[in-house]
Amino acid sequence: MDMKVSFGGLDLKNPVMTASGTFGFGLEFAPYGDLEKLGGIVAKGLSLKPREGNPMPRIAETPCGMLNAIGIQNPGVEAFVTKYLPALARKDVAVVANLYACDAEEFGELAGVLAGEDGVAALEVNVSCPNVKEGGIAFGQDPAQIGRVTEAVKKMAGNKHVMVKLSPNVTDIAVCARAAVDGGADSLSLINTLSGMAVDIRNRKPRIANVIAGLSGPAIKPVALRCVHQVVQAVDIPVVGIGGIASAEDALEFILVGAHAVQVGTANFLRPDFAFTLADEMESLLEELGAESLDEFRGSLQLPL
Amino acid sequence: MSLRNCRNVKVLEVSPVGQSKAAGEFFELKLEYPDWDGWKPGQFVMIRPVDWELDLLWGRPFSICSADGESVTLFIQNVGRGTSRIAQLQPGDTVAMWGPLGNSFAMEPETPTLLLAGGIGIAPFRGYVESHPHPENLQLFLAHRMPLECYPFKTLSDKVEGQCIIEEKPEDLDAIINTMKGLIQEYAKKDGLILSCGPTPFMKTVQRFANEFGARAQVSLENRMACGVGACLGCVTKDGEGHHVQVCTKGPVFWADKVEL
Numbered sequence: 001m002d003m004k005v006s007f008g009g010l011d012l013k014n015p016v017m018t019a020s021g022t023f024g025f026g027l028e029f030a031p032y033g034d035l036e037k038l039g040g041i042v043a044k045g046l047s048l049k050p051r052e053g054n055p056m057p058r059i060a061e062t063p064c065g066m067l068n069a070i071g072i073q074n075p076g077v078e079a080f081v082t083k084y085l086p087a088l089a090r091k092d093v094a095v096v097a098n099l100y101a102c103d104a105e106e107f108g109e110l111a112g113v114l115a116g117e118d119g120v121a122a123l124e125v126n127v128s129c130p131n132v133k134e135g136g137i138a139f140g141q142d143p144a145q146i147g148r149v150t151e152a153v154k155k156m157a158g159n160k161h162v163m164v165k166l167s168p169n170v171t172d173i174a175v176c177a178r179a180a181v182d183g184g185a186d187s188l189s190l191i192n193t194l195s196g197m198a199v200d201i202r203n204r205k206p207r208i209a210n211v212i213a214g215l216s217g218p219a220i221k222p223v224a225l226r227c228v229h230q231v232v233q234a235v236d237i238p239v240v241g242i243g244g245i246a247s248a249e250d251a252l253e254f255i256l257v258g259a260h261a262v263q264v265g266t267a268n269f270l271r272p273d274f275a276f277t278l279a280d281e282m283e284s285l286l287e288e289l290g291a292e293s294l295d296e297f298r299g300s301l302q303l304p305l
Numbered sequence: 306m307s308l309r310n311c312r313n314v315k316v317l318e319v320s321p322v323g324q325s326k327a328a329g330e331f332f333e334l335k336l337e338y339p340d341w342d343g344w345k346p347g348q349f350v351m352i353r354p355v356d357w358e359l360d361l362l363w364g365r366p367f368s369i370c371s372a373d374g375e376s377v378t379l380f381i382q383n384v385g386r387g388t389s390r391i392a393q394l395q396p397g398d399t400v401a402m403w404g405p406l407g408n409s410f411a412m413e414p415e416t417p418t419l420l421l422a423g424g425i426g427i428a429p430f431r432g433y434v435e436s437h438p439h440p441e442n443l444q445l446f447l448a449h450r451m452p453l454e455c456y457p458f459k460t461l462s463d464k465v466e467g468q469c470i471i472e473e474k475p476e477d478l479d480a481i482i483n484t485m486k487g488l489i490q491e492y493a494k495k496d497g498l499i500l501s502c503g504p505t506p507f508m509k510t511v512q513r514f515a516n517e518f519g520a521r522a523q524v525s526l527e528n529r530m531a532c533g534v535g536a537c538l539g540c541v542t543k544d545g546e547g548h549h550v551q552v553c554t555k556g557p558v559f560w561a562d563k564v565e566l
Contacts (some may be wrong), residue, residue: 024536030556031309032403032534044536051550059539060530064359066531070538073549218359246359269363269531271353271401273311 001283003294005039005126006240006260008186010122010161012039012094012261014253014279015294019242019265020045020098020124020165021070022049023275024085026091029268033276034143040094041260042079045126048110050076060198060207065217065244066266067196069210072126073101077113087121096163099153103144108152115158122161124189125153140167140192143179150183163240166190166218166231173227174234180266181235189240189263190245191224217266218244225257232258232299246270248281252289255282311354312339313387316394317376323455330457331425332392333370336400344372346412346433347500347525347558349406350379351533354394362385363531366553368502369405370457380428380457387424392409406533407557410500411523414438416520419492420445420465421485421511423503424456429525430502440464446488448472448507450482473496486514493520500558501525506526508566522561528552541564 003014017040023029026041035041053073060067076082088095093190101107107125114120127139127146139145146164152163164180166173168191177188191279193214198207224243232239240253242263242292267274291297318335336352346369353364365387370380383392394400410433420430420443427447434440447458447469463468467535470481489511499522501511508524513521531537535554543565544550556564 005508020535021538022532024534031307032311044538051540053541057529057539058541059529061361061363061531064362066362068531068537068539073538073541116523217362266362267538271311271364272403272532272534293504 001293003283003284003287004277005294007260008161010094010187014039015255015261015282016275016279017042017094017240017261017263018268019066019128019263021200022265022268024095025080026088026095027084029272029275032272036092038093039279039281040121041088042096042098042124042263043075043084043088044244045072045098045100046074047072048077048106048113049122050074050079055209060213062198062215062217062221065215065219066269067180067198067208067213067215068190068193069208069213071210076198081117085117085119088108094121095119096124097123098126099124104148104152107149108156109160111153111157111160111162115156115160120160120186122163123153123157124165126150126165126192127167128236140176141170143175146149146176147179147183150180154184160226161186163187163189165192166227167192168223169195172273177231177235178265180236185237187238187260188231188235189242191220191227191243194220194223196245201229216218216244218250220244220247221250221253224275225253228254229257231302233288248278250286251278251282252285252297255294255298257299258301260298307340308342309403310339310341310406311401312342313399314402314532315397316400317410318396319392319394322380322450322457331372331380331382331452334391334394335381336377336402336448338372338374339375339402341405344369345403345409346436347406347409347429348376348400348407349533349557350406351530352379352391352422354391355401357390361390362405363387364401364403364423364533365391366406366527366530370428371409371432371435380425382425388488396467403533405430405552408555410525410558411438411498414442417495417497418443419488419491419497419499421499421501421503421507422447422490422503423507424449424451426501426503426507426525427456427458427461428502430459430500432498434461434464440501443490444468446484447523448485448503448540460516482510485510489514489520490518492496493518499523506558512561512566513566523558524561526552526556526564
């Protein structure tokens with residue numbers, strides 16, 4: 001079965017991408033599988049300047065999930081371009097750079113740096129990181145800001161595909177989705193982590209130094225499916241489903257609801273070779289289900305009348 | 306053969322060390338040897354039993370206690386949700402194992418080398434002693450809380466000069482700290498090498514005296530990890546310049562003067 005996916009000028013060998021912040025710059029996972037088996041790699045979030053990120057502890061395991069508050073620790077966009085991208089770009093896999101900034105202007109500047117990089121297939125705009133105190137959350141929750149940021153990135157991104165990653169921590173995600181569309185987004189990816197918290201009754205402290213963290217993993221899949229469903233109904237641009245995918249069946253649930261592709265995140269921590277076999281498993285499962293093609297299966301969810 | 310990989314391997318043996326493998330106690334987990342090119346003492350593996358499904362998501366990191374072409378042995382203390390379930394494994398069960406991960410302890414065969422172990426921190430030193438070409442140059446000190454038979458101390462002290470102090474009463478801690486101080490000072494004087502592994506307060510003590518006496522010392526850290534491969538950035542510590550670095554890939558072994566504990 002043909003598993004290729006193309007949308008808005010972005011060509012993926014298959015619908016499986018790895019989610020930002022869960023797959024490093026990709027090369028960390030090269031000992032565990034063939035990176036060219038993936039549809040795409042979304043690199044760890046990048047900012048203009050290097051960031052040290054949040055203090056420790058940063059992660060906590062929760063039932064069927066985990067909390068993280070890393071705080072976009074990254075070496076900065078220049079180091080990405082000079083040190084990591086060249087090796088990654090030699091691989092036959094779509095590389096998506098994930099952008100983090102504190103205002104629309106800085107987002108535009110970041111997009112400008114990456115616009116000329118041939119090794120980058122698309123830009124994913126992180127308007128939804130809940131961890132960074134200086135305003136990450138504000139973008140994700142304010143439709144007007146989402147629109148402005150998307151516009152700023154699109155303006156500087158040259159011919160790069162621009163994907164906007166949405167936060168679930170909003171009253172109506174469809175409103176945010178429309179704002180990104182109005183700003184010129186080529187596609188949307190959702191969901192980012194759910195805002196959460198964990199505490200320890202023994203030492204009476206939060207389990208994460210940042211106190212509030214982002215919940216990911218299988219625990220959030222139902223929320224993610226609901227969000228993808230609502231956004232697919234609300235907009236006409238392609239949607240990439242993210243949230244708790246830990247099997248081929250999970251991935252196909254997002255496709256059934258209408259996602260063009262998926263991103264695998266926390267499952268990369270279950271075992272480092274997880275993502276490499278997922279596309280093949282999806283293909284086998286589609287055949288087993290009697291689906292004619294990925295396109296035929298996509299969005300074929302039968303809703304009650 | 307492979308430098309490092311992720312493989313499903315069979316459990317060969319789960320055996321209590323000392324008493325039983327109940328909560329707070331110790332056991333050895335022996336796993337099939339995967340197709341590794343080799344490994345070095347101080348490196349670790351992540352293991353995740355395949356039957357965990359989605360309840361516990363992360364693998365768990367353990368120092369490689371010893372390994373040969375047949376098996377990999379891990380020395381584990383039953384302290385939480387993950388390790389209590391690992392203690393329940395039976396021979397024949399399947400575990401995903403990725404490794405060998407991280408860097409390794411310095412090895413200078415001709416240099417007098419002091420091994421400082423805090424409790425379960427003794428684990429990597431078994432492999433170190435077994436693979437050292439001149440064990441007569443090694444000296445081991447173990448500070449522990451559980452009875453001595455819970456640790457692989459005897460097998461090591463048969464091969465190298467060994468000393469241990471149990472911490473039962475508050476004054477025992479002073480004896481442990483004073484002994485460590487004396488040993489570190491002695492090894493600093495003879496330009497020996499000091500390798501240490503144990504809980505954070507133990508590592509801090511090593512670091513404090515190593516800096517005070519100018520000793521060459523390494524500490525092995527055991528921060529919580531989700532991935533073990535450098536991606537999640539959940540295990541970071543600060544290097545000598547104050548930058549966050551991953552314990553899993555830049556460590557777990559650091560020179561004591563180049564890490565903030």
